[in-house]
Amino acid sequence: MKPPLLRKIGGYVFAVVFIFAGWWITAVLVNSPALPTPADAVEVLVANADQLVPYFFTSAYRVIVSLVIGTVLAVPIAHVCARSRTLDTLFAPVLYLLYPIPKVVLLPILLVLFGLADAPKIVLISLTVFFQVLVAVRDAVRAIPESAVVAIRSLGGSRFDEYRHVAVPATMPAVFTSLRIGVGTAIAVLFIAEAMAGSTGLGYYIMQSWSMVNYPRMFAGIIAMALLGVVLYALFDIVERRLTRWR
Amino acid sequence: MGESDIMVSIQHLSKSFGETEVLRDVNIDVKRGEVVVVLGPSGSGKSTMLRCINLLEKPTGGHIYIEGEEITGPNTDVDKLREHVGMVFQQFNLFPHLSAKKNVMLAQRKVLKRSNEEAERIALEQLARVGLADRADFLPDALSGGQQQRVAIARALAMDPHVMLFDEATSALDPELVRGVLDVMRSLAEAGMTMVVVTHEMGFAREVADRVIFMEEGVIVEEGSPSEVFDNPKNDRTKDFLGHIK
Numbered sequence: 156m157k158p159p160l161l162r163k164i165g166g167y168v169f170a171v172v173f174i175f176a177g178w179w180i181t182a183v184l185v186n187s188p189a190l191p192t193p194a195d196a197v198e199v200l201v202a203n204a205d206q207l208v209p210y211f212f213t214s215a216y217r218v219i220v221s222l223v224i225g226t227v228l229a230v231p232i233a234h235v236c237a238r239s240r241t242l243d244t245l246f247a248p249v250l251y252l253l254y255p256i257p258k259v260v261l262l263p264i265l266l267v268l269f270g271l272a273d274a275p276k277i278v279l280i281s282l283t284v285f286f287q288v289l290v291a292v293r294d295a296v297r298a299i300p301e302s303a304v305v306a307i308r309s310l311g312g313s314r315f316d317e318y319r320h321v322a323v324p325a326t327m328p329a330v331f332t333s334l335r336i337g338v339g340t341a342i343a344v345l346f347i348a349e350a351m352a353g354s355t356g357l358g359y360y361i362m363q364s365w366s367m368v369n370y371p372r373m374f375a376g377i378i379a380m381a382l383l384g385v386v387l388y389a390l391f392d393i394v395e396r397r398l399t400r401w402r
Numbered sequence: 403m404g405e406s407d408i409m410v411s412i413q414h415l416s417k418s419f420g421e422t423e424v425l426r427d428v429n430i431d432v433k434r435g436e437v438v439v440v441l442g443p444s445g446s447g448k449s450t451m452l453r454c455i456n457l458l459e460k461p462t463g464g465h466i467y468i469e470g471e472e473i474t475g476p477n478t479d480v481d482k483l484r485e486h487v488g489m490v491f492q493q494f495n496l497f498p499h500l501s502a503k504k505n506v507m508l509a510q511r512k513v514l515k516r517s518n519e520e521a522e523r524i525a526l527e528q529l530a531r532v533g534l535a536d537r538a539d540f541l542p543d544a545l546s547g548g549q550q551q552r553v554a555i556a557r558a559l560a561m562d563p564h565v566m567l568f569d570e571a572t573s574a575l576d577p578e579l580v581r582g583v584l585d586v587m588r589s590l591a592e593a594g595m596t597m598v599v600v601t602h603e604m605g606f607a608r609e610v611a612d613r614v615i616f617m618e619e620g621v622i623v624e625e626g627s628p629s630e631v632f633d634n635p636k637n638d639r640t641k642d643f644l645g646h647i648k
């Protein structure tokens with residue numbers, strides 16, 4: 156059941172009011188220049204918008220490219236692994252050991268190998284996304300009942316039809332769920348990578364402002380980074396709904 | 403009776419999974435237009451036998467002929483075979499992202515290469531045949547289990563099968579939905595479809611079957627008209643089984 160549109164909008168209005176009220180109260184109570192009130196924050200954001208935009212797009216570019224690379228590599232490998240017993244026996248333990256390692260610890264190595272610009276960040280975030288999508292999609296393929304595959308075979312369907320009409324629709328939700336979760340992780344990793352190395356992106360902007368004790372500027376950066384997360388999350392949500400309308 | 407009157411001929415069929423022998427020397431001839439109901443306890447090999455008929459399982463021994471052509475030979479065109487053998491399973495397995503009509507159209511388009519218009523026309527015909535003309539645009543989730551199973555039957559029928567296999571088509575359904583599916587199967591039988599039906603619905607078997615086969619542990623232990631098998635079972639196992647079911 157879909158809630159009526161009005162109720163949905165009402166829900167979002169309430170959420171925004173709730174978050175801003177909480178923020179306002181906290182800011183007043185903490186009373187530190189590092190945490191402005193929402194009114195001050197909006198002012199700061201507008202004042203810094205010009206400067207911020209290029210940093211924002213640099214960061215957005217890195218996350219989006221990484222999400223795409225990670226997903227494009229993970230999905231086919233997940234399908235193959237889930238279907239081939241040999242490959243699965245071979246790689247399941249590898250995956251089991253690698254998956255829980257926080258990929259961000261590889262950052263120093265990647266910085267040495269790839270320099271300070273886009274490449275190490277994109278490699279790092281792609282890796283993070285890759286493993287998340289891989290595991291989610293592989294498990295989704297495994298959860299497809301044998302009977303679904305048999306049914307399409309009995310209709311004369313080919314191997315390709317099995318993928319196109321059974322495996323792909325069955326795993327689409329897993330791809331998007333892992334991407335939506337992945338956005339949070341990806342931006343966290345991006346922040347760390349940008350903060351640690353290079354002189355571009357929102358992570359750098361935020362930490363640079365911090366070291367300059369320019370708290371309003373720092374806060375503008377934080378809001379921009381949060382915005383990046385919300386926008387990407389909402390984007391995946393919308394695309395998922397478009398592609399999986401049957402659910 | 404001429405050769406051409408035999409739709410499916412199963413000769414000395416055997417099937418093993420590794421060490422376990424699941425079917426042993428099974429012989430069945432199904433005539434054109436005949437309805438054969440297969441009964442037997444769980445694990446007796448009914449599903450395996452059905453699945454051998456469209457090569458979802460590969461027999462380990464014996465021969466199967468469909469309309470006189472051997473399908474167990476080395477050069478069988480499995481796709482061609484499956485076009486002529488429709489199958490309905492216990493789980494309906496409709497495509498969840500497609501409407502009832504699109505479900506019935508898909509294989510027609512992809513496998514039989516029918517035009518969109520033709521596939522749609524046939525889909526609507528078949529949906530009407532199973533009593534779901536007014537549900538053509540519903541997604542599977544919006545249909546009851548019985549309705550989904552009828553869509554699955556329509557989907558199989560749209561491929562113009564020469565024989566239909568039913569593997570416990572009503573076993574996953576709530577009791578009140580079983581009736582509608584059995585009615586569709588009955589009307590198919592009346593229309594002259596050749597059918598091999600595995601079911602636990604004894605009423606259906608008695609009314610609709612031309613012949614009843616009772617299997618146990620991979621062999622046919624009794625075979626005859628419904629009245630022979632139900633009213634005068636010769637085999638003790640059959641008696642036992644029918645006693646339990648009733």
Ligand SMILES: Nc1ncnc2c1ncn2[C@@H]1O[C@H](COP(=O)(O)OP(=O)(O)OP(=O)(O)O)[C@@H](O)[C@H]1O
Pocket residue numbers: 419422424442443444445446447448449450451
């Ligand atoms: N893929 C398989 N691998 C190994 N054993 C199998 C396989 N498929 C079926 N069997 C075995 O073959 C035997 C017959 O199974 P089958 O499914 O044909 O029985 P059935 O008569 O259809 O039973 P039910 O009424 O429970 O559906 C069972 O003992 C089963 O465990």
Ligand SMILES: [Mg+2]
Pocket residue numbers: 448449450569570
């Ligand atoms: Mg069975």
